Each structure stands twice: as C-alpha cells, then as structure tokens.
Amino acid sequence: MASTPHVEAEYDIVIAGGGTSAGVLAARLSSVPGLRILVLEAGPPTHDDLTLRQPACVTAHLTPASQTLRFHVSEESAALGGRRLVVPTAACVGGGSTVNFSMYTRASASDYDDWENVYGNAGWGSADLLPLLEKSETYQAQPGARTHGSGGPLKVSYGGHFTNVGKDLLDVARAYDTLRSSKEDADPNDLETVNVYARWPKWIDGDDGTRSDVPNAYLYPLEKNENLTIVPAASVVRVTLDENQRATGLEFVWNQRFLPGADTGVHKVKSTSLVVICAGVFGTPGILERSGIGGAEVLARVGVPQRVDLPGVGESYQDHNGLFVPYTAAPEAETLDPIAQGNAEVIEAASSEWFSTGKGLLAHNSMDIGVKLRPAPSELDAFGTAFRQRWEEYFVPKPDKPVLWLGAFAMLIGDPRQAPPEKYFSMGYFTGYPLALGHVHITDANNVDAPTDFRSGYLEDLADVTPLVWAYKHTRELARRMPLFRGEPPALHPRFAADSPARAIERADGAQAGERIAYTDQDEKAIEAFTRERVTTTWHSIGTCAMKHKDQGGVVDAKLNVYGVTGLKVVDASICPGNVGANTFSTAVGIAEKAALIITDELSSSIVA
Numbered sequence: 046m047a048s049t050p051h052v053e054a055e056y057d058i059v060i061a062g063g064g065t066s067a068g069v070l071a072a073r074l075s076s077v078p079g080l081r082i083l084v085l086e087a088g089p090p091t092h093d094d095l096t097l098r099q100p101a102c103v104t105a106h107l108t109p110a111s112q113t114l115r116f117h118v119s120e121e122s123a124a125l126g127g128r129r130l131v132v133p134t135a136a137c138v139g140g141g142s143t144v145n146f147s148m149y150t151r152a153s154a155s156d157y158d159d160w161e162n163v164y165g166n167a168g169w170g171s172a173d174l175l176p177l178l179e180k181s182e183t184y185q186a187q188p189g190a191r192t193h194g195s196g197g198p199l200k201v202s203y204g205g206h207f208t209n210v211g212k213d214l215l216d217v218a219r220a221y222d223t224l225r226s227s228k229e230d231a232d233p234n235d236l237e238t239v240n241v242y243a244r245w246p247k248w249i250d251g252d253d254g255t256r257s258d259v260p261n262a263y264l265y266p267l268e269k270n271e272n273l274t275i276v277p278a279a280s281v282v283r284v285t286l287d288e289n290q291r292a293t294g295l296e297f298v299w300n301q302r303f304l305p306g307a308d309t310g311v312h313k314v315k316s317t318s319l320v321v322i323c324a325g326v327f328g329t330p331g332i333l334e335r336s337g338i339g340g341a342e343v344l345a346r347v348g349v350p351q352r353v354d355l356p357g358v359g360e361s362y363q364d365h366n367g368l369f370v371p372y373t374a375a376p377e378a379e380t381l382d383p384i385a386q387g388n389a390e391v392i393e394a395a396s397s398e399w400f401s402t403g404k405g406l407l408a409h410n411s412m413d414i415g416v417k418l419r420p421a422p423s424e425l426d427a428f429g430t431a432f433r434q435r436w437e438e439y440f441v442p443k444p445d446k447p448v449l450w451l452g453a454f455a456m457l458i459g460d461p462r463q464a465p466p467e468k469y470f471s472m473g474y475f476t477g478y479p480l481a482l483g484h485v486h487i488t489d490a491n492n493v494d495a496p497t498d499f500r501s502g503y504l505e506d507l508a509d510v511t512p513l514v515w516a517y518k519h520t521r522e523l524a525r526r527m528p529l530f531r532g533e534p535p536a537l538h539p540r541f542a543a544d545s546p547a548r549a550i551e552r553a554d555g556a557q558a559g560e561r562i563a564y565t566d567q568d569e570k571a572i573e574a575f576t577r578e579r580v581t582t583t584w585h586s587i588g589t590c591a592m593k594h595k596d597q598g599g600v601v602d603a604k605l606n607v608y609g610v611t612g613l614k615v616v617d618a619s620i621c622p623g624n625v626g627a628n629t630f631s632t633a634v635g636i637a638e639k640a641a642l643i644i645t646d647e648l649s650s651s652i653v654a
C-alpha cells in the first residue's frame with residue numbers, strides 16, 4: 046500500500062474489522078440510500094492476490110510469515126502434553142472468507158434452535174436463519190436442491206475436479222462402514238442429514254474456479270457506491286463512549302506493517318448512528334476490553350478503567366478439536382501436494398487448465414468426501430465411558446447433531462517439513478461440540494498487536510478425548526482399505542510398541558484388506574497420548590462475546606446490542622452462544638445477514654439502541 050487512505054471525520058455507521066461478517070453487513074447496509082458506512086480493517090487489501098483467488102493455494106497463507114493471518118498462541122496445557130496451541134485467524138480484507146479452506150458445511154437445525162430456545166434469543170432459530178443462508182448463496186453443486194439458494198452472491202460448487210482420493214474413500218466407506226450409508230449425491234448440508242458419506246461442496250465458483258469470498262461476492266460489485274468506504278491497514282484500538290455510555294465512534298492506528306512510515310498517532314472517527322464490531326473471535330473482545338467493557342479483574346490487570354462491567358467478554362472460547370492424520374498415497378493419487386511443494390511442472394499444467402477452463406486441482410480444496418457422524422448403538426461403548434453421559438444428555442435428544450465430522454483431504458495437511466515430498470492423503474476428523482471452554486483476553490491497554498492471553502480449553506474434559514481416539518481408529522480402517530494407500534508415516538502416527546500388531550505399516554503396495562486392527566490397552570494409551578500431542582485448531586473459533594443473558598455470561602442481546610452501552614453492536618462469529626457442529630463460515634454469513642435485517646429495521650424506525 047502506498048499512502049495513508051483518506052478517512053472522513055464522521056460516518057453514519059462505523060464498522061471495526063473488515064472480514065466475513067463485516068463485508069456481508071456493509072454490503073447489505075449500503076443499499077440503504079444515503080447511509081454512509083466506514084469499514085476499518087487491520088489487515089492488507091486482498092484485491093489482486095492470485096494465491097487467494099485460486100482455492101488450492103490456501104496453504105501458502107498458513108506459514109509463519111503470512112501477511113493475511115495472525116497467530117494466537119495459547120498458554121501451556123497439561124491436557125495437550127504440555128503444548129501450546131497455535132490458532133491462526135484471518136487478518137486481511139475479506140477475513141476468513143478470503144483465507145479459509147472453502148469447505149461448505151452448514152450447521153444442524155437444532156444448533157440454531159438452541160440459540161433461540163436454550164439461550165433465549167428470539168428470532169435466531171433455524172426457521173429464521175435458513176432463509177438467510179439461502180439468500181446468501183447460489184448452490185451450483187445441485188441446482189434447485191431443497192434448502193439451498195439460487196440467486197445469492199456466494200457460489201457453491203463441488204470444485205474443479207473429483208479426486209480419485211475422494212472416490213476411493215466413498216467406495217471403501219460403502220463397503221466397510223455398513224452402519225452408515227454412502228451416497229455421492231446425498232446432501233449432508235440440509236441442516237438435518239447425518240451418517241451419510243457424501244460428496245462435499247466448496248465455496249468455489251463452479252464457472253471460473255475462483256474462491257467465492259465475501260469481498261468478491263458482496264463488496265467489489267459495489268465499489269462504485271460512494272456511501273461505502275473500506276479502509277485497510279487500520280487497526281481499531283477502542284470504541285469511544287460518551288458520559289451516557291453511548292458509543293460515539295472508534296479510535297484507530299495505522300498498521301505499520303502495511304503502511305510503513307505512516308504516522309503512529311491515534312485517530313478518531315465518529316458515528317452518527319451506530320458502531321459495529323466485527324473483528325472476529327479474538328479481535329472483538331480485545332476492542333471491547335480496551336474500551337473498558339469487560340470483567341473487572343481482566344481490566345484491572347492491564348490498567349484499563351472499567352466503563353461497563355461485563356465479565357462474559359472474552360470468555361466461553363470454543364473451537365472444534367481436530368486431527369489430520371497423514372497416509373502415504375500412490376503416485377497416481379490426485380493430490381494437492383505437488384502444488385504445495387512448488388512442483389513447477391505440475392503448477393504450470395494446473396495453471397493453464399485453471400486459466401482456460403476454471404477447472405482442475407487449482408479449483409479445489411483437497412476435500413471431496415466427508416460425513417457428519419453419530420455413533421450407532423453398537424459403537425457407543427467404543428466411544429468411551431467418559432462420553433456416555435454427554436451422549437445421553439446432549440446428543441440423544443437432538444438426532445441431527447453429529448458427534449464428529451470426518452473425511453479425506455487429498456494432501457498432507459500440516460507442516461510439509463514433517464514428511465518427505467511425496468503424495469499423501471490426510472484423514473481429518475473433529476468433534477462438533479467439545480465441552481471444555483477457554484478464554485481470550487488482552488494483555489495490554491493500548492497495543493493492538495500485543496499477544497493474546499489465550500486459554501484454549503482443548504481436551505480438558507475426557508469426554509472430548511475419547512471420540513477422537515475412536516475416530517483415529519475408524520479413519521485408519523478406512524484409509525488402509527483405500528486402493529491408493531501406500532503406508533503410514535510412523536512419526537506421524539501414535540507410538541505403538543514395536544511388537545504391537547497395531548504398529549504402523551511404513552510401506553505398502555496397496556490396500557490392506559485384512560481384519561480390523563486389534564488394539565491392546567497400551568495401544569489405546571498411545572492413541573490418547575497421540576491425540577493430546579497432535580490435536581489442532583480447525584480454525585472454527587466462536588463464542589467469546591456470546592449472545593445470551595448477561596447473568597449467564599452473555600455480552601450481547603438478541604438484537605446484538607452490547608449490554609450496558611447504547612449504539613454498539615457485535616456482528617461476527619464471537620456471538621455464537623453455543624457451538625455449531627460444522628465449519629463456521631456459513632454461520633458467520635448467516636449472522637451478518639440477520640444483523641443487516643435487524644439494523645435496517647431499526648434504522649427505518651429510528652430506534653438504533
């Protein structure tokens with residue numbers, strides 16, 4: 046970026062953060078005639094970056110030197126074998142929509158119904174949100190499919206290719222996992238379906254093979270709208286409040302990383318109607334706490350005078366607990382590894398196909414087949430005694446909630462330095478509703494780049510661990526039966542005893558069609574230790590400014606107003622009061638579509654709180 050962008054002194058609505066929810070919200074609000082909207086985004090612009098337009102290049106942005114992500118490092122955790130968890134979050138115009146894995150996964154109807162009925166948020170049930178999810182999308186994967194949209198800005202397709210890795214998994218699941226069904230054209234994203242292995246859609250435009258993200262779908266078509274101003278490289282420090290606890294605007298600083306040489310002062314911008322915070326699960330609580338809105342102890346620790354006592358800010362952090370376990374694949378496997386490894390010949394061929402047809406592996410995210418999985422009665426014991434109570438109380442009454450999501454990724458997911466440059470497929474699995482919670486708080490009163498006080502909560506409850514142990518064993522049976530299977534890199538699998546029948550098969554000529562693997566108690570312990578040592582974020586953080594009653598730790602009410610303040614709303618994934626058993630992008634879009642309706646309604650009746 047060359048020079049400091051121009052920011053007027055005053056707008057009607059000022060928005061902190063320019064990611065997924067902010068983009069959807071700003072675009073929808075900009076259709077209100079005369080309403081002047083400003084979006085301040087801490088990260089860089091993403092307009093012309095081809096590695097963001099080509100979905101397969103996603104991993105290039107997950108490196109420590111990334112310009113588009115920020116890395117949050119948790120405190121050490123005994124539940125993770127003494128490790129710290131590293132959670133990357135988006136930090137660029139477009140936010141998660143622009144850097145995510147493009148997996149199209151929708152929540153279960155009961156997830157949103159819980160938001161309405163369990164957490165007391167009228168208007169947030171599945172009957173309210175489904176029409177908004179439909180409005181946001183054009184479902185190219187199966188045009189006309191029930192519960193999907195046909196005229197919305199975001200395009201959803203199966204991507205540019207159906208990999209032989211995906212086809213292998215579908216065939217094997219059909220033959221091996223007879224407790225569930227396998228159907229290429231089933232719809233696991235209709236908010237109801239579970240226990241069907243099916244082809245997985247992607248947030249990829251089926252016509253040109255580009256990532257369908259919020260800037261390209263919602264914002265750039267409106268670039269000529271003079272009432273909408275998007276300013277990158279502007280980090281919001283805090284919300285300004287008047288003596289009546291009304292939000293009056295934002296204070297921000299230029300992000301020197303993208304604007305080197307810009308002045309280092311704090312700038313102010315006023316709002317005449319409303320301040321909205323859309324800075325995501327880590328950013329939003331930070332802005333509130335630097336504004337003096339939060340728990341007394343947290344604010345005292347960093348020396349911020351308290352303006353509003355709101356102990357829920359930054360609490361109830363949740364994600365999905367996931368593992369990606371790699372298996373060596375045959376040379377003929379269609380995987381993204383050669384692209385991730387920088388193989389010039391493969392990249393040139395894939396580029397030429399992508400540019401001329403919008404198809405091929407560059408128009409892909411490596412994930413073709415997955416399942417939202419619930420245990421059958423005969424499997425429950427194997428899910429562990431620690432999980433039984435959770436099953437009875439939480440899952441039995443809600444038959445649409447998956448305990449696990451699992452599927453095959455046609456590439457090595459993880460640090461490429463951990464294995465030789467071959468071809469791999471990774472069996473990925475995550476729990477949909479982990480019990481243990483964490484927190485996210487600031488460590489400095491003013492510095493927007495200061496490290497986060499972050500506790501992940503991961504695997505602190507044994508009921509969150511035992512389903513993952515089961516999933517390792519289940520996905521391993523599937524992987525070994527796939528014709529493309531060529532081995533299990535021992536260093537990336539549990540440390541089984543050298544004489545255990547469960548030990549890794551380092552090299553294989555093809556599928557292993559024998560009996561199911563028998564695990565000893567010692568093997569089970571090795572899988573649990575492996576689970577704790579290798580569990581990772583699935584990038585699905587939620588919940589740190591929850592929409593629920595204040596006395597239950599809530600931060601916003603059902604109209605998204607921050608308790609104790611007027612003229613201030615939160616609109617992003619941090620408001621989720623309970624988890625969704627799915628990747629979270631679709632939910633963030635739904636939240637923003639709903640917020641746009643709430644705000645336009647309030648503007649038209651001039652009662653913005």
Ligand SMILES: Cc1cc2nc3c(=O)[nH]c(=O)nc-3n(C[C@H](O)[C@H](O)[C@H](O)COP(=O)(O)OP(=O)(O)OC[C@H]3O[C@@H](n4cnc5c(N)ncnc54)[C@H](O)[C@@H]3O)c2cc1C
Binds near residue numbers: 142146149150328
């Ligand atoms: C690497 C990765 C892969 C993912 N893969 C998938 C997937 O395949 N499918 C799926 O459904 N979901 C996926 N997700 C999750 C999904 O993208 C997010 O849940 C969703 O985008 C969250 O939207 P949001 O609006 O809450 O936050 P974001 O989109 O993250 O937007 C928050 C924005 O606020 C900005 N910000 C933060 N602090 C400040 C500040 N102080 N001042 C100004 N700006 C600030 C950030 O830079 C960011 O751009 C993935 C996420 C990541 C990071």
